[in-house]
Amino acid sequence: MAAPIQSIRGMNDVLPAEIGLWQYLEGVLRNLLAAYGYAEIRVPVLEHTQLFERAIGEHTDVVEKEMYTFQDQGGESLTLRPEATAGIARALISNGMLRGARHKLWCMGPMFRHEKPQKGRYRQFHQVSVEAVGFAGPDADIELIAFMARLWRTLGIQRVRLQINSLGTPESRRAYRAALTEHLRAHESRLDADSRRRLTSNPLRILDSKLPETQALLAGAPLLTEHLDAESRAHFEALCSALRGMDIPFEVNPRLVRGLDYYSRTVFEWITDALGSQDAVCSGGRYDGLIEQLGGDPTPGIGFAMGIERTVELLRQAQHSAPASPADVYLIAHGERAAPHALELVERLRDSLPQVRFEVNLGGGNFKAQFRRADRSGATLAVILGDEELGRGAAALKPLREESGQSECPLAELPARIEAVIAGAARRTVGG
Numbered sequence: 001m002a003a004p005i006q007s008i009r010g011m012n013d014v015l016p017a018e019i020g021l022w023q024y025l026e027g028v029l030r031n032l033l034a035a036y037g038y039a040e041i042r043v044p045v046l047e048h049t050q051l052f053e054r055a056i057g058e059h060t061d062v063v064e065k066e067m068y069t070f071q072d073q074g075g076e077s078l079t080l081r082p083e084a085t086a087g088i089a090r091a092l093i094s095n096g097m098l099r100g101a102r103h104k105l106w107c108m109g110p111m112f113r114h115e116k117p118q119k120g121r122y123r124q125f126h127q128v129s130v131e132a133v134g135f136a137g138p139d140a141d142i143e144l145i146a147f148m149a150r151l152w153r154t155l156g157i158q159r160v161r162l163q164i165n166s167l168g169t170p171e172s173r174r175a176y177r178a179a180l181t182e183h184l185r186a187h188e189s190r191l192d193a194d195s196r197r198r199l200t201s202n203p204l205r206i207l208d209s210k211l212p213e214t215q216a217l218l219a220g221a222p223l224l225t226e227h228l229d230a231e232s233r234a235h236f237e238a239l240c241s242a243l244r245g246m247d248i249p250f251e252v253n254p255r256l257v258r259g260l261d262y263y264s265r266t267v268f269e270w271i272t273d274a275l276g277s278q279d280a281v282c283s284g285g286r287y288d289g290l291i292e293q294l295g296g297d298p299t300p301g302i303g304f305a306m307g308i309e310r311t312v313e314l315l316r317q318a319q320h321s322a323p324a325s326p327a328d329v330y331l332i333a334h335g336e337r338a339a340p341h342a343l344e345l346v347e348r349l350r351d352s353l354p355q356v357r358f359e360v361n362l363g364g365g366n367f368k369a370q371f372r373r374a375d376r377s378g379a380t381l382a383v384i385l386g387d388e389e390l391g392r393g394a395a396a397l398k399p400l401r402e403e404s405g406q407s408e409c410p411l412a413e414l415p416a417r418i419e420a421v422i423a424g425a426a427r428r429t430v431g432g
Contacts (some may be wrong), residue, residue: 010123020322021312029128038104039080043087049077055086055262059201066113080112084129085303093296102134118308120275132302138238140302142267149248157314164268165256166236168228173189176227177203209253223254229268231330232265262290274317282306326378327359328422332370335387342385380425
């Protein structure tokens with residue numbers, strides 16, 4: 001016997017027993033995004049590699065170390081998307097959707113990064129990405145953060161807190177980069193190998209280091225907020241003022257820079273202490289130069305990405321249970337003549353009662369085994385079609401969630417009787 005094929009490391013199955021929380025979260029997201037006026041867009045999982053090199057930055061960890069890149073049969077270099085913002089920006093350009101237009105968009109699906117798998121970090125992971133394109137002022141920043149604050153309240157998740165910062169314009173950031181590099185050069189011998197490499201290519205990424213020795217060196221380093229231009233400072237102050245007015249708590253973290261080169265001005269993260277070392281559950285920021293950098297008209301934008309796996313884990317830790325969706329009616333077919341009629345009957349019932357969820361017994365089994373399956377299904381009502389009932393043109397009805405006897409119903413009256421039983425059970429549930 002051949003050895004069984006295992007899943008790829010860091011690429012996990014989501015099993016039926018786990019999917020309820022995923023579907024609940026996705027449903028809440030869809031409803032809330034629609035309420036805020038955001039429309040769905042779906043972009044390819046595969047893009048040209050140069051899209052991410054130009055958008056994210058050739059000297060970022062994502063591009064240098066983490067992307068799944070390969071040559072296709074035509075010799076083109078393609079990459080599984082490590083994030084969605086670049087693809088959405090590309091879609092707006094290639095489909096001629098800019099020209100001064102403004103868009104509020106969202107995209108949900110799998111992303112891919114070749115990282116070391118651990119709790120909260122996978123090689124295939126899922127994100128919802130939310131983008132407001134064509135909006136230059138701080139009002140779009142404020143709305144996106146307010147959206148996330150409302151989402152946490154709706155989900156009942158409390159162990160999150162908001163950190164914000166401003167990266168300023170590319171010009172002010174260059175001045176800060178020079179000052180930071182000068183400070184770190186003076187201590188270069190004490191930097192770890194990764195930070196020494198970044199000192200030449202991308203010194204702002206050193207601010208993300210988790211090493212205590214590097215963090216100690218950064219304690220005396222200049223702050224980015226000290227180098228902000230006047231317009232970026234006013235933009236940031238308007239954001240902070242609005243968040244205070246909305247009673248959304250936040251912390252200004254002057255070391256927050258984010259790992260992608262396309263960010264400018266506002267950056268933010270919702271972090272948690274509930275997921276170990278993977279503390280960021282939602283991250284985003286403004287990318288005013290990205291679309292022009294990719295060949296489009298100069299267009300401001302801001303967005304964020306929220307990790308689905310990490311948010312599902314927070315829901316699980318908060319002991320949130322997704323609403324169950326069992327069948328309403330389970331059809332038991334017992335007898336040589338009755339069994340062939342069962343599927344025909346249930347299809348007619350589905351035609352008559354499209355709002356009712358039916359499950360029909362498959363795979364045979366004696367009456368006792370079928371009744372156990374009906375009970376385990378969570379259905380409210382069992383419809384029993386036996387040879388004797390079929391001979392009388394009837395079926396038996398047995399409520400499964402209350403102490404009530406079995407009754408018989410003519411097949412012609414079955415849809416009305418089922419509808420009445422299900423409606424009565426729903427009223428009793430609502431009434432407590």
